[in-house]
Amino acid sequence: MAYVATRGGERAIEQSQRLFKAEMGEITPERVAEIRAAMPYLIDRVMGEASLYDEDLAALALAQTGGELYEAVLLLRAWRTTQPRIAVAEPVTQEGLFTHRRISAAFKDIPGGQVLGPTMDYAHRILATEVLDGQVHRPDPVEPAARPSPARQPSVAAWQAENGLLTGAVPDKTVGNDIPDVTREPLLFPAKRAHTLQSLARAETGGVLALGYAAQRGYGQAHPTVNELRLAEAEIVVTHPRGTQFSAGRVKVSQAEVVDKKGDGLRLGFAATLGWNEVKVIAAATLDLNAEGAPKGAPTEEEFFLYHTEGVESSGFCIHFKLPHYVTFQSSLDAMRDAKAQKAAKEKSPEPAE
Amino acid sequence: MRLQPVPSDFEARCNATFDAVMWALARPGVMRDLPQAGLAQVVEALIDRECAVHCPDEALAMLARRTGAELVAPEAADHVFAETVTPEMPDRLACGSDLHPEDGATLVAGAVFGAGQRVCLTGPGVDGEVIVIIGGLPGDFWQRRARAMRYPMGFEMLLVDGARLIGVPRSTVVEVL
Amino acid sequence: MTLQTLTKPWEPMSYGFLDGSAKREIRRKMIKAIAVPGCQMPYASREVPMARGWGTGGLQVSLTLVNPAMRVKVIDQGADDSVNAASIRRFIARVAGTPTTMDTLEADLIQSRHRIPEEVLREDQVLVLQVPNPEPLRPVQPNMSIARQMHADADYGRMWLQLYEQIVRSGRVMQGASYPSLVHGRHVMTPSPIPRWDVPKLHMAKHLTILSAGREKRIFAVPPFTRVEPLVFSDVPYKVEDHAGLTCHRSGTRGFFMNEIPQDDGSSVFEVSDSEWGVKAIRRRDGEEVALGETWYKNGKMPS
Numbered sequence: 001m002a003y004v005a006t007r008g009g010e011r012a013i014e015q016s017q018r019l020f021k022a023e024m025g026e027i028t029p030e031r032v033a034e035i036r037a038a039m040p041y042l043i044d045r046v047m048g049e050a051s052l053y054d055e056d057l058a059a060l061a062l063a064q065t066g067g068e069l070y071e072a073v074l075l076l077r078a079w080r081t082t083q084p085r086i087a088v089a090e091p092v093t094q095e096g097l098f099t100h101r102r103i104s105a106a107f108k109d110i111p112g113g114q115v116l117g118p119t120m121d122y123a124h125r126i127l128a129t130e131v132l133d134g135q136v137h138r139p140d141p142v143e144p145a146a147r148p149s150p151a152r153q154p155s156v157a158a159w160q161a162e163n164g165l166l167t168g169a170v171p172d173k174t175v176g177n178d179i180p181d182v183t184r185e186p187l188l189f190p191a192k193r194a195h196t197l198q199s200l201a202r203a204e205t206g207g208v209l210a211l212g213y214a215a216q217r218g219y220g221q222a223h224p225t226v227n228e229l230r231l232a233e234a235e236i237v238v239t240h241p242r243g244t245q246f247s248a249g250r251v252k253v254s255q256a257e258v259v260d261k262k263g264d265g266l267r268l269g270f271a272a273t274l275g276w277n278e279v280k281v282i283a284a285a286t287l288d289l290n291a292e293g294a295p296k297g298a299p300t301e302e303e304f305f306l307y308h309t310e311g312v313e314s315s316g317f318c319i320h321f322k323l324p325h326y327v328t329f330q331s332s333l334d335a336m337r338d339a340k341a342q343k344a345a346k347e348k349s350p351e352p353a354e
Numbered sequence: 355m356r357l358q359p360v361p362s363d364f365e366a367r368c369n370a371t372f373d374a375v376m377w378a379l380a381r382p383g384v385m386r387d388l389p390q391a392g393l394a395q396v397v398e399a400l401i402d403r404e405c406a407v408h409c410p411d412e413a414l415a416m417l418a419r420r421t422g423a424e425l426v427a428p429e430a431a432d433h434v435f436a437e438t439v440t441p442e443m444p445d446r447l448a449c450g451s452d453l454h455p456e457d458g459a460t461l462v463a464g465a466v467f468g469a470g471q472r473v474c475l476t477g478p479g480v481d482g483e484v485i486v487i488i489g490g491l492p493g494d495f496w497q498r499r500a501r502a503m504r505y506p507m508g509f510e511m512l513l514v515d516g517a518r519l520i521g522v523p524r525s526t527v528v529e530v531l
Numbered sequence: 532m533t534l535q536t537l538t539k540p541w542e543p544m545s546y547g548f549l550d551g552s553a554k555r556e557i558r559r560k561m562i563k564a565i566a567v568p569g570c571q572m573p574y575a576s577r578e579v580p581m582a583r584g585w586g587t588g589g590l591q592v593s594l595t596l597v598n599p600a601m602r603v604k605v606i607d608q609g610a611d612d613s614v615n616a617a618s619i620r621r622f623i624a625r626v627a628g629t630p631t632t633m634d635t636l637e638a639d640l641i642q643s644r645h646r647i648p649e650e651v652l653r654e655d656q657v658l659v660l661q662v663p664n665p666e667p668l669r670p671v672q673p674n675m676s677i678a679r680q681m682h683a684d685a686d687y688g689r690m691w692l693q694l695y696e697q698i699v700r701s702g703r704v705m706q707g708a709s710y711p712s713l714v715h716g717r718h719v720m721t722p723s724p725i726p727r728w729d730v731p732k733l734h735m736a737k738h739l740t741i742l743s744a745g746r747e748k749r750i751f752a753v754p755p756f757t758r759v760e761p762l763v764f765s766d767v768p769y770k771v772e773d774h775a776g777l778t779c780h781r782s783g784t785r786g787f788f789m790n791e792i793p794q795d796d797g798s799s800v801f802e803v804s805d806s807e808w809g810v811k812a813i814r815r816r817d818g819e820e821v822a823l824g825e826t827w828y829k830n831g832k833m834p835s
Contacts, residue, residue, distance in 0.1 A: 077578035186573035316583025332707030452683035478757040523566035
C-alpha cells in the first residue's frame with residue numbers, strides 16, 4: 001500500500017478543486033438569496049434545463065459553480081436523481097394557466113387581448129453605466145391598468161381549431177404514472193410524443209436556438225409564425241392518498257405555439273418549459289413544427305435535434321476530450337506506422353531494376 | 355462528518371439477490387444461492403412501478419402490486435412470477451422483436467433441482483456443455499420453449515428451488531437427454 | 532393506501548448514491564444485456580455527480596453492483612492513478628463504503644476506461660468497461676434508428692465494406708482501438724476503445740464483462756465463455772499492436788501493451804500501460820514478495 005501515497009492523482013484533484021473554489025470565496029445564505037432575487041431569468045433557465053423547479057436550489061447551484069451554467073445544470077440534475085417521486089400532478093392546461101404575458105403575431109388582436117406583460121422587447125438596450133459611478137438604478141414603479149386583463153384565457157390554436165383553420169391536437173388520455181417519462185426510460189425513435197416535448201423542455205437553450213434558428217433561416221421546410229407566446233404560472237395539483245386534491249404551489253412556465261401556413265390548413269408546432277424562457281420555447285416549437293417528414297440527418301429531424309440539444313450530454317462529451325486518450329492514440333499510431341512501413345517496403349522492393 | 359455508508363437490510367438483500375441472478379444468467383446451469391428461499395426476493399430486487407407483471411399466485415401478486423407494478427396478462431408482462439409453470443406459458447410470453455430484443459420477458463418460476471428431466475445446456479456462459487436435472491416443469495416445456503423463440507428474440511428464465519437458483523437465458527440451447 | 536406505505540425512513544443519500552428505482556432499472560437491463568450478448572440495450576441512465584462522457588455509464592453499473600464487501604479497482608488508460616480513475620474510485624468508496632484496491636488479483640469489480648488488465652481475470656470477477664460510443668456502425672451510419680434496424684437485420688455489409696476499403700487504400704485495416712467484433716456469431720459490438728491488444732481477452736473469457744455508455748444510454752455485455760471475434764477477412768489476419776518486443780524502461784517487464792513516451796532526442800522510451808502490473812514488477816525486482824497473476828499474453832503472444 002506504500003505506493004498509494006506516492007501516487008499523485010488524489011492530491012492533484014483536491015488542489016485543483018480548491019483553486020476553482022478559491023476564486024469564488026465563501027458561499028453564504030445571503031449570496032444564494034441575492035442570486036435568487038437578482039437573476040430570475042437565469043434561475044428560470046437553469047431550472048428549465050435541469051427539469052427541476054426549485055429556485056433556492058437553482059440559486060445555490062449557480063453560487064456553487066460560479067455561474068458555469070453547464071455545471072450548475074449538471075449539479076441540479078444529479079441532485080434530482082437522488083429524489084424519490086412522491087406523486088404525479090394533474091395535467092396543466094393552457095386555458096388554466098395564470099397568465100402574465102400572452103402575445104400573438106398571427107392576429108392584430110386576439111380573444112382575451114394581446115397582453116404584453118413583463119418584457120424587454122421594446123426597451124432600448126443601453127447600459128446603465130451610472131450605477132458604476134455610484135448611483136442607484138431605480139426602476140420606475142408599475143402603474144396598474146384600470147382594467148386588469150383576464151388571468152385565464154384559451155389558446156389561439158383553440159380558436160383556430162374551432163374555426164376549421166387547424167386540426168386540433170387529439171387529446172391524450174394517458175394519466176398519472178402511465179405518462180412516459182424521459183428521465184426514467186430511454187429515448188428511442190420514433191420518439192413518444194411525451195418524450196419529444198419533455199426533451200425539448202429540458203434542452204439546452206443555446207443548442208435549441210442554434211438548430212431552431214437554422215430551421216428558421218431556411219434549413220427547415222416550415223416557416224413559423226408565432227401563433228401564441230405565453231408566460232404564465234401553473235398550479236401544481238396533486239392527489240393525497242386519501243383522495244383529496246390540493247395545490248402544491250405554482251411554477252412559472254413558458255409555452256409557444258408556432259404555425260406553418262403552407263397547404264390547406266395550419267400546422268402547429270408546440271413547446272413548453274419550466275421557467276420563463278421565450279427564446280427557447282419559440283426555437284423549440286419551430287423544431288417541433290419542422291420535425292414531421294424531415295429527412296434523416298437534417299437538423300430538423302427529431303433524432304438529430306433531440307440528441308444534439310441535450311446540454312448535459314453534449315457539454316459532458318465535449319469536455320471529456322480533455323481526458324487522456326493515449327491508449328487509443330497509441331493504437332492508431334501503430335496501425336499508421338505499420339501501413340507506412342508496408343508502403344515503403346513495397347516501393348523499395350521487388351521490381352527488377354531496368 | 356459523513357459516516358461510512360451502510361446498506362439497509364432491504365438494500366443488502368436486493369443486492370445479494372441480483373448478484374445471484376446476474377451470475378445465474380452469466381453462467382447458465384451453474385447453481386447459485388439466493389439470500390433466502392422463494393420468489394419474493396426477486397420481485398423486490400427487480401420490480402417497481404415501471405414494470406408490467408403477471409403473477410398467478412395471490413401472495414406474490416400482492417407483493418408485486420405493492421411495488422407499484424401493473425398486473426397484466428402474460429402476453430403483456432415484462433416479468434412473470436409463477437410458483438408453477440403451466441404448459442402453455444412458453445407460447446404466451448413476450449419475446450420482443452428483432453429491433454427490440456430487450457422487450458422479451460423474464461420468467462421467474464419455481465422448479466425442482468436434482469429430480470426430473472436431464473437437460474444439456476450449451477451457449478454463451480457455458481464452458482462446453484453443462485448437464486442439469488430439472489423437474490417441476492411441464493413435460494414438453496423445453497421443446498415448447500425452443501419453438502417459441504427465435505434468437506435474438508426470446509425470454510429469460512430464473513428457476514428457483516428453495517434458496518437455489520438456475521438461470522437459462524434465451525441464448526442457451528437446451529437439449530433434453 | 533396511506534402515505535406511510537409509500538415512504539421509507541429518511542436517509543441523507545441512498546446507499547451507493549443511486550436510488551432503488553434506478554438500480555432496479557439497471558438490473559433489469561443488465562439481465563437482458565447478458566441474455567443477448569453484444570446487443571445494445573437502451574436504459575434511462577440517470578445523471579450522476581460526474582459529467583457525461585466521464586464514465587457515468589460504467590459508474591451506474593458499478594454503483595448498482597457494489598456492496599461493502601466488494602473490492603473495487605478503477606483504471607483509466609491502464610493506470611490506477613490517473614486523475615479520473617482516482618476520482619471515480621474515491622466517489623464509489625465514499626457513497627458505498629467499499630474497500631478499494633489497485634491489484635487486479637484482489638479486485639472483485641474492475642471499472643476501466645480503455646484497457647483490460649494484463650493479468651487473466653477469474654470467473655468471479657466483473658469487468659465494467661466505460662463506453663463513449665456504443666454503436667460500432669456509427670462510422671458508416673450516424674443515425675441511431677437506422678443503425679438499430681441494421682443490427683436487427685444483421686446487416687453488416689457496410690461494416691465489411693469499410694474494412695475492405697481500408698485494406699485497398701492502406702494495405703491493412705486502419706481501425707486502431709474499438710475494433711468491431713462479432714459476439715456469439717450474431718451482434719457486431721464495439722469492445723469500447725480498448726486497443727486491439729485487449730480484444731482477444733474478451734473471447735471465451737472466464738470473467739463477466741459489462742459495457743455501459745451513460746451519455747448514449749446503452750448497456751451491453753459479454754458473458755463468460757462467449758465468442759468475441761474481431762471482424763477480419765480470412766486472408767488478412769487480425770493484427771494486435773506491435774508491442775510484443777517492447778520493454779518497459781521502468782519495470783523491465785516485456786511483452787505487454789506499452790505507452791510510448793517521446794524523448795528530447797527524438798527517440799521514444801516505453802512504459803507498461805497496466806500500471807499496477809508495472810508496480811508489482813518493480814516491487815518484485817526490489818526483492819519484495821509480490822503475487823503476480825497469470826497473464827493473458829505469454830512472451831508477447833496470446834495463446835490461441
